[in-house]
Amino acid sequence: MGVRSARPGGDFSKAPRPRGAWIARNPAVPWQGHACYTPAMRKSLIFMRNSLVALGAIGLVAFLVFARPGGLSGDDGRTRIQLWHPWGGPMLEAYQRNIDAFNAARDDVAVRGLYVPNDMSSNQKFFTAVIGNCAPDVIFVDGPQVAEWAERGLLLPLDDLLREAGYDVEQLRSEFYAPCWEQCVYRGNVWALTFCADPNFCFFWNKNAIRSGIAAGDIDAAVVDPERPPATVAELDAWNRAVTKARQTSTGPQLERLGLVPWGVYGNANSIFTWGVAFGGSFYRDDPQAPRVTANDPRNVAALDWMAQYARQYGYGRISSLQSSFGSAEQNPFILGKQVIQLGHLSMIADLEQYAPDLEVGMSPIPQGPGGEPNPAWVGGWTLAIPAGVTDPVRRRAALDFILWSCASNEGTSLEVRTSRNLPAWRPSPFFAEVRARQDEPRMRRLVPFLDILETSRYQRPVMPAQARYMDELSRAVDRVVRGDTNPATGRPWTAEEALREATQRTQRHLDLMLERSRGQR
């Protein structure tokens, strides 16, 4: 309330000057003179100044107390290398145990891990680090990104380094699951090794929800047998028809229970890619002279047509409003029995264990589409690579050793599973024998269908640059078709063929521009 008591215009020149009040030191300069400041103003100015000084002092002390000489120099003779990894949050500590184990096993190398996430849409930090010549020595790269980063000259090819280190590249190749190796090979070179294999996806169904639906008489037991999953897309359609349930409200029908929403497979882009493969489609033809984007392969078109058919049948708006009412974890509509069928990622196992330990679920391969093969799952996953610009051979070697230890050693791959619950991409890992030996545990049993995918799958995302653009365009095409948007060119709703053709053209253009640029530079 000090401000109120001040009387502007009063004579304050006789007031005792507060100690250290330099603000009011010079009476010759009018705006610094005593007369301009009421005691209250002066007080608050002094308070502000003192606060600043105090803050500065605290900052300095904190800096001196907490700042430690960091950096990569050590006096213990170890080669210190830096690793950027994407494992943050609760995963950070778990992943750090991998780094610690490597450091404990080696007395000549020390890895320092830093959480610097990157994905298709946030790799700016890494790019600027490479240009600025301060890239790390090892980096995690999302599998589908490897080709683009290689094409843009951001990574070192590993072939010669592997050979120099005494590895037989062909031998190593045979030890990795095929898609995990293939996603790292671009233009004849190996650019990375796969750290964790992501088998995408398994077909999950909620047995409890289906059984109670049958008991309540709103699911036809003649169509849906909770012990016998659909093997083909046609059988899946029958399941979907049988399990979908709607309720009338004053503002129209509202869906209460759904089957498998075809575009609900971890986003539009993953959905069309997964169903495209299930229908036998291909997305890219890797011709070194003229690589072709083939999103509009007739089988992909058939897959998108099928997805759109589902949207028309049950109403896109109703489906999406049901879906948007739920989230992840315990809010997962699958766990709540609102969406009784789902294509699930490996992480479903941990989610089920944590949020619905008593839920009975069935697991089987993705149903086979017309024109496709049985179990049409594909494999992705994080890889480890060495950024371009790591020129010191000692550091290169240290980086390569860390990569090999992480991705292709008994100790590294076993630890990986225990700390972060990822699956190794390396066949000889002792973990796989362990899974088969511990089939009495539900978690281990549920892993088997995913391991089957690793054994049999021949598919990964197309190994090509422009992947981020491709996924965006695929996502747009799915959105247009399943929602029934109007194509401005024809005045009618987008057909699957039109939408995928446009996705093809736009991605192809982007790809050509990028290749022309990077080839022109060489």
Added chain:
Amino acid sequence: MKAERELALGLAFISPILIGFSVFTIYPMVASLYYSFCSYDVLSPPRWIGLGNFRELLTDPLYRKALWNTVSFTVFAVPVTIVTALALAMLLNLKLRGQALYRTIFFLPSIVPIVASSVLWLWLLNKDYGLINFALRPVLGLLNTTFGLSLEAPGWLTSPEYAKPALVLMAAWGVGGSMILYLAALGDVPKQLYEAADIDGAGAWHKARHVTLPMISPVLFFTLIMGLITTFQYFAQPMVLWPNGAPGDSGLFYALYLFQNAFIYLRMGYASAQAWILFLVIVVITVFVFRGTRRFVYYGGEA
């Protein structure tokens, strides 16, 4: 001699802003102008392609969509937020008990971080379980039964037609900043003018129209210009609401598409061209607004 020393000293004192402005504003602007005529992927040196980027912009349907989204959103959002903020400020200017409390409550939304408030709105705007539709449904039900209509609660975030109204609603909720400016301006209108108007027999409406509005017109003008500029650069909310893209590209705003081109597709030259067009659009609109509203803005300090 002394003057020179003083000049040098003065320059030394303002050197932080001089250096900062040159390095972080002038240089990037000039560089982006150059890049807008280049094919540039950040990782390798730029290559001059003349007007190639601008020509491509003319034929890029996504660019047109983004431009259209931004312009149409601005046309709705800016007036709605100004009117909402002004109405709120006038209400909160009434001498009531608990005035400070009400002012605080209505200002609070603007100190909520954008990401946090967007996540909140994600829930409020949910079609089946959101509070907005919860309030709307009885009204729609009544309309349906009385007039035999079949209105449905809108899928605010799931249908392209409602995406922009939803964003306008969000913008109207966060008007605390301009509301505070209006409150300050309202408090600054001289009492004598109202007294004079009372003596002349003016009612509440006439006082608002002929005293209040002219007196706060500089602040209205300021918020209009700032509102236009920030709305043209609208970015964070659609990014949070639709991380994987909005239905029918309805959430693809200018700045968002620019960001995608620059940092995801690494087409920095193309993005620079977009940035410069945005800059020119904002300059033209600002000049236009300046000219067009000159007659309506009253500065007490002018003769």
